[in-house]
Amino acid sequence: MGGASKKPISNIEKRIKKEAEAQQKKEKKKVSKTGNEVISKNITISDEMIKRVQEEIKKEKIITPYTLATKANITLSVAKRILKDLNEQGTIKEAFRNRRTAIYVAA
Template sequence: MGGASKKPISNVEKRMKKEAEAQQKKEKKKVSKTGNEVISKNIVISDEMVKRVQEEIKKEKIITPYNLATKASITLSVAKRILKDLNQQGVIKEVYRNRRTAIYVAS
């Protein structure tokens, strides 16, 4: 006889509140496990940085991305990218690579 009953106003309000909270969570910036804010890293490698890296490379016999990153005060991903570019240019030579790291020597 009757039809579907209308939902009480309190249920509608709760649902709208949950949807608003879900929207806010989507808009929040990403946070890493340590609690630091994650920032998109679209880093442009300058010529000055490459020159500084090349000076560091001349001093070392074996070059790894980690060693370069610590000595040049740059992030590991930037160090990997620079070493990869220098390898393609022929400034350094890749001697060994596995899934985690690569080892280079000055050529």
């Protein structure tokens, strides 16, 4: 009654080759559907960025995350986080909040 048969060497080589290719793909930079390079989302908010944002806020009557993101050339998620922090500090005031977005005014 024999035991389990051993896998051929060619199958083992193919498996090792596939694992090596998968490892190389992980090391490559991610590319979005539009072809742009995807940058890591772990962005730290520096004091310089906050000062630049406050300059933009002074110019506007109302501030939305989208307008801030386009003017300060930052991502939308970072703009939302900055506006939320500034609201907690009291620099700006939240005028309206929807489930999608929030509108802020200078305090």
